[in-house]
Structure formats: structure tokens, C-alpha cells
Amino acid sequence: MNQLSENPIGIFDSGLGGISVVRAIMNLLPDERLIYFGDTARVPYGAKSNETVRRFAQQITNFLLEHQVKMVVVACNTASAVALDDLRARWNLPILGVIEPGSQAGAANSPNERIGVIGTTSTIHSGAYERSLKSINPNFNVISKECPLLVPMVEEGWPEDEVLFGVLSRYLGIFNQTKIDSLILGCTHYPYLRKAIQTVVGSGVTLIDSGEETAKAVVKILRDKNFLHRHSPEDGERRHHFYVSDFPQRFQETAARFLGRPLENLFRVELEVLESYNVE
Amino acid sequence: MNQLSENPIGIFDSGLGGISVVRAIMNLLPDERLIYFGDTARVPYGAKSNETVRRFAQQITNFLLEHQVKMVVVACNTASAVALDDLRARWNLPILGVIEPGSQAGAANSPNERIGVIGTTSTIHSGAYERSLKSINPNFNVISKECPLLVPMVEEGWPEDEVLFGVLSRYLGIFNQTKIDSLILGCTHYPYLRKAIQTVVGSGVTLIDSGEETAKAVVKILRDKNFLHRHSPEDGERRHHFYVSDFPQRFQETAARFLGRPLENLFRVELEVLESYNVE
Numbered sequence: 288m289n290q291l292s293e294n295p296i297g298i299f300d301s302g303l304g305g306i307s308v309v310r311a312i313m314n315l316l317p318d319e320r321l322i323y324f325g326d327t328a329r330v331p332y333g334a335k336s337n338e339t340v341r342r343f344a345q346q347i348t349n350f351l352l353e354h355q356v357k358m359v360v361v362a363c364n365t366a367s368a369v370a371l372d373d374l375r376a377r378w379n380l381p382i383l384g385v386i387e388p389g390s391q392a393g394a395a396n397s398p399n400e401r402i403g404v405i406g407t408t409s410t411i412h413s414g415a416y417e418r419s420l421k422s423i424n425p426n427f428n429v430i431s432k433e434c435p436l437l438v439p440m441v442e443e444g445w446p447e448d449e450v451l452f453g454v455l456s457r458y459l460g461i462f463n464q465t466k467i468d469s470l471i472l473g474c475t476h477y478p479y480l481r482k483a484i485q486t487v488v489g490s491g492v493t494l495i496d497s498g499e500e501t502a503k504a505v506v507k508i509l510r511d512k513n514f515l516h517r518h519s520p521e522d523g524e525r526r527h528h529f530y531v532s533d534f535p536q537r538f539q540e541t542a543a544r545f546l547g548r549p550l551e552n553l554f555r556v557e558l559e560v561l562e563s564y565n566v567e
Numbered sequence: 568m569n570q571l572s573e574n575p576i577g578i579f580d581s582g583l584g585g586i587s588v589v590r591a592i593m594n595l596l597p598d599e600r601l602i603y604f605g606d607t608a609r610v611p612y613g614a615k616s617n618e619t620v621r622r623f624a625q626q627i628t629n630f631l632l633e634h635q636v637k638m639v640v641v642a643c644n645t646a647s648a649v650a651l652d653d654l655r656a657r658w659n660l661p662i663l664g665v666i667e668p669g670s671q672a673g674a675a676n677s678p679n680e681r682i683g684v685i686g687t688t689s690t691i692h693s694g695a696y697e698r699s700l701k702s703i704n705p706n707f708n709v710i711s712k713e714c715p716l717l718v719p720m721v722e723e724g725w726p727e728d729e730v731l732f733g734v735l736s737r738y739l740g741i742f743n744q745t746k747i748d749s750l751i752l753g754c755t756h757y758p759y760l761r762k763a764i765q766t767v768v769g770s771g772v773t774l775i776d777s778g779e780e781t782a783k784a785v786v787k788i789l790r791d792k793n794f795l796h797r798h799s800p801e802d803g804e805r806r807h808h809f810y811v812s813d814f815p816q817r818f819q820e821t822a823a824r825f826l827g828r829p830l831e832n833l834f835r836v837e838l839e840v841l842e843s844y845n846v847e
Binding site: 445 | 616715
């Protein structure tokens with residue numbers, strides 16, 4: 288048995304959106320221990336320079352490594368686009384972002400080579416999904432649309448009613464004319480709107496949840512490396528740990544809604560402490 | 568004639584919202600020179616600790632002082648709530664926030680002592696308007712409502728249609744039952760939705776634009792101190808300067824829409840430079 292197999296999986300995001308990836312991993316790998324870091328004091332990463340995002344990603348990876356993680360999942364689209372190569376160059380353990388798995392699944396589900404991508408302004412303007420898709424097949428026709436209202440809308444937790452459908456129809460109207468095969472949900476908040484998005488784009492479009500695809504990729508990596516957890520945890524054993532750099536307003540309520548249950552073992556890491564994890 | 572009268576007015580915000588205050592000051596004082604600082608690299612301040620916001624406000628005030636401003640307008644609700652006392656204790660020039668003028672106008676327009684306040688999550692949870700209003704009259708009944716979707720909605724620049732009214736009706740429905748006299752727009756983005764907000768709350772409610780009230784207070788302070796600009800600038804003279812700490816996506820488009828014309832003399836200040844303005 289591999290020594291590392293009993294160690295936890297580290298997952299981080301600029302905020303709470305990455306909890307959708309935590310949830311997807313929990314569904315596929317219920318026996319694994321997870322350590323989540325949400326950088327709620329410095330969210331959003333999208334407005335920051337690439338250099339700053341790389342430094343933040345290094346600090347958090349260092350923090351997770353000190354907690355003996357066996358792999359790191361970058362559950363943040365901005366950090367995946369900007370910091371993944373840097374992290375992989377610095378450390379030897381498996382490090383996975385959300386963009387590659389999402390693009391791979393989009394590519395596999397687009398027989399007519401027409402793929403839609405939705406995300407935050409920064410993700411869409413970074414062109415990261417388009418680059419990733421074109422590296423798989425240069426013939427792909429990628430139609431991208433930034434949807435800045437969707438993150439606050441998910442955090443509000445509004446019901447599926449005419450207001451939500453009004454906003455979604457405005458953003459997704461472009462895909463009615465463009466006849467896409469699949470639509471990549473390129474933001475970890477968007478899976479919470481999956482049903483409504485499917486209604487608006489129609490059942491002919493395959494929705495790709497980048498977080499879910501990332502969870503599948505985690506399973507594959509851990510299996511290939513023989514790193515999968517072997518012991519079923521005992522009933523009631525405290526397993527998962529959640530760290531954040533700040534407790535914003537309504538944090539517990541929003542996070543619990545995202546996870547589908549209250550967060551256990553929740554801790555705050557002060558920014559000064561986080562900055563001490565700087566890589567030199 | 569006072570020596571300082573020809574110096575510019577300094578205005579800062581965590582981002583671009585403060586441009587509504589710039590616009591209001593330009594309307595009332597067309598001859599004044601303005602220096603605006605938008606901390607677009609570190610927006611939003613609402614998610615940051617009070618200590619951090621105070622440090623940012625000190626750096627920017629120092630930066631503005633180096634540009635010989637004759638007064639400082641804190642056109643940011645979070646910084647007004649958290650940093651104003653600290654700035655006033657450190658420097659002797661007139662320093663004005665947006666909360667006091669907004670509260671004063673709300674108080675003056677609420678004969679039945681029932682006042683509504685809308686703002687971002689952090690402004691509403693800070694309780695700053697409520698404290699300010701209660702210090703004017705402890706009998707005031709203050710009804711507050713956070714409206715997190717409105718800032719991204721203004722930045723999107725969506726038209727006044729059923730989607731916008733759907734979102735506004737959801738947020739402002741509470742004021743139909745509470746019979747408020749006035750509603751304070753406690754966020755510098757909200758004046759751009761003024762007409763639609765008035766439609767939703769009805770003509771019986773007086774809307775208070777904190778930025779506009781702040782502009783009126785600037786006039787009063789400069790007049791009282793004999794600091795008003797005396798020379799009409801020559802035609803075509805470049806007068807206003809805009810500084811930002813980052814150029815986010817669609818910045819020029821959004822800023823020009825906010826100002827009603829393209830931004831002149833626009834410069835970026837690197838974060839490293841900004842941090843060198845730290846107060847000891």
C-alpha cells in the first residue's frame with residue numbers, strides 16, 4: 288500500500304465557489320479526506336495581476352502541503368489559467384486545475400466542433416478555455432460569453448423564477464443562434480444554476496460542469512498513482528477541514544448551501560500567517 | 568485670495584463607483600480641478616478587515632496630498648464608514664465621507680421618521696448609515712436592505728427593462744410595506760439606477776443620492792473656508808486627472824459610461840508604488 292494514500296486531498300479557490308468541486312469529489316470519493324482553502328479575504332482573483340495570483344497560489348499550495356496533502360486541486364478558474372504551470376514547476380505532487388478537465392469533456396461532447404463557454408469577465412477575457420480547446424482541436428469554433436451577474440445571483444440563492452430566467456436568457460441568448468454542441472460552465476458557481484441553464488439553452492446542448500469533470504480527473508490520477516484512500520473512515524470521524532482567510536457576511540449560510548450541509552472543522556487563517564507561506 | 572483655492576480636490580473610491588461623485592461635483596463646481604483615485608486592483612474594500620481598509624485609505628490620501636489637493640472626498644461607503652475618523656486624526660485638511668451627507672439629507676426629508684437605506688452587503692452590515700441616522704435622531708426607524716446584484720448590474724449597463732425591474736422589485740419590495748419617507752442610495756453605483764428605483768418605490772418616496780449630497784457638502788466646505796477656485800480654466804485646458812491601481816476588463820467603457828464622457832489624463836499607479844505611500 289502506498290504511504291501517501293491515507294493523506295488528504297488539498298483543494299483551493301479564491302472564495303467559496305470551489306465548494307462545488309469539493310462536493311463533486313465527495314460524491315465520487317466518499318472515503319477521501321479533504322482540506323479546502325478559500326481565500327475569502329483576497330477574492331476575487333480575476334481583478335489581480337498574474338504575478339499576484341501566482342504568489343497567492345504558491346502561498347496556499349505551501350499551506351496545503353504543510354497539511355500533508357497528496358495532491359492539489361486548483362478549484363479556481365483564474366488561478367488555473369494563470370498559476371498552474373508555475374505550481375507544477377515548483378512542486379512534484381499531482382496538481383490539477385479545472386480548465387483542462389472541462390475542456391477535455393467539452394471537446395469529447397462536441398461532434399460538430401461548436402462549443403460554448405460561460406464564465407466570469409476575467410476568465411472569459413483570459414481566453415484560457417479557448418486556448419485549451421484549440422490545443423485539443425484547432426478547428427473548434429469556441430463561442431464565449433462573460434456572465435458577471437451569475438456569481439452574486441448564486442450567492443443570493445434566489446429561486447428559479449422569472450427574474451433568474453430573465454438574467455439567464457439575456458446572457459445565453461447568443462447560444463440560440465450559434466448551434467453549439469456543448470456549453471462549458473467555466474465558473475465553479477455555475478453548477479448551482481445547472482437546471483435553469485439547461486432549460487434556457489435547451490436539451491440539445493450538453494452542459495459540461497468543469498468541477499465535476501475535475502473530480503473525475505482526480506479519481507483517475509489517484510487510481511493511476513495508487514493513491515486512493517483504503518480505509519473507510521469510522522462513523523462520526525471528523526475528516527474534512529475548511530480554511531478561509533476571512534469570514535465575510537453570511538459566509539456560513541452561503542457555504543452550507545453550496546456544500547449541502549454545514550461546514551465542519553472551519554478555521555480562519557490570518558493574512559499575515561498566509562503571507563508567511565511565501566515561497567522564496 | 569486664499570493660496571489653496573487653485574489646488575485640486577482629491578476624490579477616492581475602491582473602484583469606479585466614486586465617479587458618480589466626481590460627476591456630481593463637476594456639475595456643481597465646473598471650474599474646480601479634480602484628482603480621482605480608483606483602487607481598482609484592490610476592490611472591493613467591503614471584504615477586507617477594517618485595519619486593511621484604513622491602511623489603503625491612508626496610502627491613497629498620502630498620494631492625493633502629494634498632488635497638493637485642498638480637500639479629500641472619500642467617495643467609498645466602506646472607507647467612509649471605517650477610515651474617516653482615522654484620516655481626520657492624521658491630517659488637517661478637510662476630509663469628507665459620503666455617509667454623513669447622505670444621512671443628513673435622509674433625516675431632513677423624513678418627516679415621519681421612517682428612512683430606508685440600500686447598499687452593498689458590507690455597507691448594510693456595517694450599520695454605518697443606521698448609526699449616523701440615529702445620532703441625528705434616535706427615534707428614526709431605519710429599514711436597511713442589502714442589494715448585492717445592483718453593482719454588477721450597473722457595470723453591465725443593462726437597459727431599463729423587465730429584467731432590471733425584476734431584480735429591483737425583488738430588493739425593494741420590502742419598502743412597499745414599510746412606508747418610508749426617504750430612501751438613501753447608500754452606494755455610489757446606485758444613482759445610475761435612480762429613475763428605475765424611483766419607479767419601483769413610487770413617487771411618494773424621496774430618493775437621497777449620497778454622492779450628490781456629498782457634492783453639496785463639498786461646495787459648502789470650500790465656500791466656508793474660502794477655498795473655492797477663482798479662475799475659470801481656459802477652453803481646452805486639461806484639468807482633471809484619473810488614477811487607478813489596475814485597468815480591469817472593459818474599464819474604459821465602464822468608466823466613460825459612468826462619467827458621461829471619456830476619461831482624460833488617465834494613469835495607472837502600480838501597487839508597489841501605492842504601498843510606498845504607507846503612513847508610519
